[in-house]
Amino acid sequence: MKAEIIAVGTELLLGQVVNTNATFLSEELANLGIEVYYHTVVGDNPKRLEQLLVEAEGRSDLIVLCGGLGPTDDDLTKDTVAAHIHRPLVQDEQALARLHEFFTFSKNKMTENNLRQTLMIEGGIAVQNPTGLAVGTLITENKTTYLLLPGPPNELKPMFQQNARPLLEELFPQAEQLISRVLRFYGIGESQLVTELKELIDTQTNPTIAPYAKPNEVTLRLTAKIADELMGQQLLDKLEAEVMAKVGAYFYGYGDENSLVKVTVDALKKHGKTVTAAESLTAGLFQSTLGDIAGVSEVFKGGFVTYSAETKAHFLGIDPELLEKEGTVSEACAIAMAEQARTLSDADFAVSFTGVAGPEELEGQPAGTVWIGLAEKGQPTIAVLQHFNRDRSYIRQGAVMKGLDLILRAVTKKK
Amino acid sequence: MKAEIIAVGTELLLGQVVNTNATFLSEELANLGIEVYYHTVVGDNPKRLEQLLVEAEGRSDLIVLCGGLGPTDDDLTKDTVAAHIHRPLVQDEQALARLHEFFTFSKNKMTENNLRQTLMIEGGIAVQNPTGLAVGTLITENKTTYLLLPGPPNELKPMFQQNARPLLEELFPQAEQLISRVLRFYGIGESQLVTELKELIDTQTNPTIAPYAKPNEVTLRLTAKIADELMGQQLLDKLEAEVMAKVGAYFYGYGDENSLVKVTVDALKKHGKTVTAAESLTAGLFQSTLGDIAGVSEVFKGGFVTYSAETKAHFLGIDPELLEKEGTVSEACAIAMAEQARTLSDADFAVSFTGVAGPEELEGQPAGTVWIGLAEKGQPTIAVLQHFNRDRSYIRQGAVMKGLDLILRAVTKKK
Numbered sequence: 001m002k003a004e005i006i007a008v009g010t011e012l013l014l015g016q017v018v019n020t021n022a023t024f025l026s027e028e029l030a031n032l033g034i035e036v037y038y039h040t041v042v043g044d045n046p047k048r049l050e051q052l053l054v055e056a057e058g059r060s061d062l063i064v065l066c067g068g069l070g071p072t073d074d075d076l077t078k079d080t081v082a083a084h085i086h087r088p089l090v091q092d093e094q095a096l097a098r099l100h101e102f103f104t105f106s107k108n109k110m111t112e113n114n115l116r117q118t119l120m121i122e123g124g125i126a127v128q129n130p131t132g133l134a135v136g137t138l139i140t141e142n143k144t145t146y147l148l149l150p151g152p153p154n155e156l157k158p159m160f161q162q163n164a165r166p167l168l169e170e171l172f173p174q175a176e177q178l179i180s181r182v183l184r185f186y187g188i189g190e191s192q193l194v195t196e197l198k199e200l201i202d203t204q205t206n207p208t209i210a211p212y213a214k215p216n217e218v219t220l221r222l223t224a225k226i227a228d229e230l231m232g233q234q235l236l237d238k239l240e241a242e243v244m245a246k247v248g249a250y251f252y253g254y255g256d257e258n259s260l261v262k263v264t265v266d267a268l269k270k271h272g273k274t275v276t277a278a279e280s281l282t283a284g285l286f287q288s289t290l291g292d293i294a295g296v297s298e299v300f301k302g303g304f305v306t307y308s309a310e311t312k313a314h315f316l317g318i319d320p321e322l323l324e325k326e327g328t329v330s331e332a333c334a335i336a337m338a339e340q341a342r343t344l345s346d347a348d349f350a351v352s353f354t355g356v357a358g359p360e361e362l363e364g365q366p367a368g369t370v371w372i373g374l375a376e377k378g379q380p381t382i383a384v385l386q387h388f389n390r391d392r393s394y395i396r397q398g399a400v401m402k403g404l405d406l407i408l409r410a411v412t413k414k415k
Numbered sequence: 416m417k418a419e420i421i422a423v424g425t426e427l428l429l430g431q432v433v434n435t436n437a438t439f440l441s442e443e444l445a446n447l448g449i450e451v452y453y454h455t456v457v458g459d460n461p462k463r464l465e466q467l468l469v470e471a472e473g474r475s476d477l478i479v480l481c482g483g484l485g486p487t488d489d490d491l492t493k494d495t496v497a498a499h500i501h502r503p504l505v506q507d508e509q510a511l512a513r514l515h516e517f518f519t520f521s522k523n524k525m526t527e528n529n530l531r532q533t534l535m536i537e538g539g540i541a542v543q544n545p546t547g548l549a550v551g552t553l554i555t556e557n558k559t560t561y562l563l564l565p566g567p568p569n570e571l572k573p574m575f576q577q578n579a580r581p582l583l584e585e586l587f588p589q590a591e592q593l594i595s596r597v598l599r600f601y602g603i604g605e606s607q608l609v610t611e612l613k614e615l616i617d618t619q620t621n622p623t624i625a626p627y628a629k630p631n632e633v634t635l636r637l638t639a640k641i642a643d644e645l646m647g648q649q650l651l652d653k654l655e656a657e658v659m660a661k662v663g664a665y666f667y668g669y670g671d672e673n674s675l676v677k678v679t680v681d682a683l684k685k686h687g688k689t690v691t692a693a694e695s696l697t698a699g700l701f702q703s704t705l706g707d708i709a710g711v712s713e714v715f716k717g718g719f720v721t722y723s724a725e726t727k728a729h730f731l732g733i734d735p736e737l738l739e740k741e742g743t744v745s746e747a748c749a750i751a752m753a754e755q756a757r758t759l760s761d762a763d764f765a766v767s768f769t770g771v772a773g774p775e776e777l778e779g780q781p782a783g784t785v786w787i788g789l790a791e792k793g794q795p796t797i798a799v800l801q802h803f804n805r806d807r808s809y810i811r812q813g814a815v816m817k818g819l820d821l822i823l824r825a826v827t828k829k830k
């Protein structure tokens with residue numbers, strides 16, 4: 001089962017856009033047991049795309065194309081593939097209905113060219129686009145299967161995961177399946193995690209252990225290759241226990257689609273607790289991160305962004321003399337912010353962030369210095385000092401993750 | 416002058432690494448007036464790489480290879496290209512001296528396989544590696560030029576910029592250069608923009624017009640191919656004026672690295688105005704977006720996240736009866752939020768967001784319904800109703816962009 005990925009788009013060849021779709025699809029296909037042998041990028045040029053299709057058919061069973069399904073004249077992938085396999089394009093009714101619904105709801109003007117997005121290749125299976133308007137197609141012709149997906153990653157990803165993957169699983173069942181489990185860790189770097197697990201990793205065969213560093217967290221993917229699902233799960237259980245014996249203190253949850261904020265919000269819900277925040281350098285990023293989670297209103301009612309000393313005093317009622325004497329980047333300020341935010345909103349927990357987002361230093365302290373406070377009803381308020389390296393965005397993200405970690409540990413009483 | 420880029424590395428095909436080298440090299444080559452027609456990724460497999468070289472030679476004058484110059488057994492690019500053009504590998508003395516110096520300085524033990532990194536293809540020009548140990552080669556054989564570069568981006572980039580680019584400039588002097596300009600638009604979709612500019616786009620030759628859709632905005636890249644820089648800028652000026660005559664109402668700024676929030680913060684600074692916010696469904700995302708910009712403290716002091724009806728009443732002092740009577744997803748609520756936030760923080764402008772982030776409906780209104788308020792000192796407060804389609808994240812991002820647009824237009828008095 002050989003596959004290759006063809007990304008279509010002149011913007012890729014001009015270096016304006018990175019081909020992250022190929023990376024995403026490669027990982028997804030590997031999980032399906034489908035091996036990817038080539039990635040190719042070609043511009044919005046039907047002749048060169050056609051030539052590539054000829055080459056690809058000679059060496060691959062599955063050709064995944066991404067890009068060129070949009071409304072404009074340079075979106076030519078669908079037309080080119082259809083002409084190549086001598087099939088016409090036909091309207092997909094479901095995509096058409098969705099298009100009309102979109103324009104009715106948003107009250108934007110629908111231009112004629114939008115209809116192009118609802119065309120699919122005749123005889124194929126329409127692949128619906130949950131976050132966009134361009135419909136995809138899965139079609140097999142002369143032993144080659146073509147999967148056409150849109151270019152924008154925020155459309156391609158959900159479309160693949162929700163609609164294309166199940167179709168591929170059905171079309172290409174694997175004798176041995178890959179059964180995998182993702183463990184997520186916060187508070188330990190990739191190199192330290194790998195060092196702690198060195199013996200396990202060096203001797204891995206089946207299941208395998210693949211560490212992956214993401215900003216401010218690390219995941220481990222345990223993968224067993226086996227015919228029987230239950231036996232696979234047992235292998236993973238055993239390996240997981242060995243991993244947890246070494247680094248379980250940093251584990252916070254399972255799964256690719258999980259996150260520290262999701263686990264934290266779930267824990268707050270489970271324990272019936274509410275949270276608020278007072279944010280200085282993070283400027284709302286903590287609360288906005290909570291807001292990403294549907295249904296967070298159960299545990300989060302609101303909070304404060306106090307970017308300046310004046311708003312810290314004015315919105316939260318912190319004594320200006322304390323701010324003057326201790327500075328805003330201080331333990332005392334973080335504690336006062338958390339306590340006042342908690343009191344004002346009558347939440348069970350409050351977290352506060354005050355520090356130096358950079359690039360300039362502040363109050364004589366270098367960029368990356370952050371105090372994070374945690375107030376809990378009936379408990380002494382604490383504040384922890386963190387030092388984040390790298391850029392402004394990383395510092396603010398890092399602070400938010402640490403805030404979530406503090407809340408999660410407090411709610412679940414985990415040390 | 417046609418070029419293509421071949422990246423060698425199984426890790427790319429497994430989706431473990433993103434092919435940022437191709438993006439970087441494409442941009443660099445475009446600046447040299449060298450057009451890139453293909454990117455390809457192939458695994459650490461000499462046979463498949465050899466086959467690709469045959470195809471590439473048939474269509475490109477310059478083949479840039481990256482990856483596979485390292486010390487380990489799967490680093491096969493150099494050997495494969497050398498064998499393909501029937502030339503031996505020879506030691507490069509400068510790279511060898513550098514290797515010895517490195518191991519003397521770092522006191523690490525030098526293993527035998529490190530010597531592989533100092534080999535180059537006989538008859539070519541050695542391309543030294545300022546930040547690594549693997550030497551590259553530039554060599555022309557039978558009208559095809561091969562440039563071999565290492566895989567790690569932190570080695571490839573300085574090596575290309577310091578050592579490979581000057582060699583290419585000498586080898587391929589360009590009569591014409593590419594001069595480009597990026598225009599950014601908010602408030603118009605890609606399909607509508609393209610429809611408005613249809614005549615210009617259909618007749619484009621030099622300069623060209625390339626539209627690109629990003630979430631909640633569209634960019635247009637105007638590119639002239641011309642020998643003289645000044646004449647190129649004049650061509651772009653003329654085309655830009657034609658574009659602006661049609662869609663100038665949606666234009667907000669220039670450049671690849673620009674954004675609506677950056678332009679808005681700059682405008683606030685320029686006019687000496689401050690801004691605050693009261694956020695419900697966006698939950699701090701607007702303020703956090705402001706916080707992305709270094710130096711925003713000059714124009715932003717803080718604000719409120721009022722996710723629930725209680726915090727809208729309690730933090731902002733909005734009459735609970737108004738919330739009860741009008742609902743929180745209402746023009747009246749958006750106006751009250753903006754006015755109260757502005758008054759409480761004594762800012763020049765306040766923006767408010769209240770609506771339905773979804774996926775569930777709220778107060779009988781569907782997900783994507785958002786009221787955005789704008790209060791300005793000495794002006795009547797307004798609120799606009801927006802309908803965003805797609806998912807929760809898109810709805811919240813869309814609301815934030817519209818809020819920035821309202822502020823920017825108010826500050827710059829643009830209709």
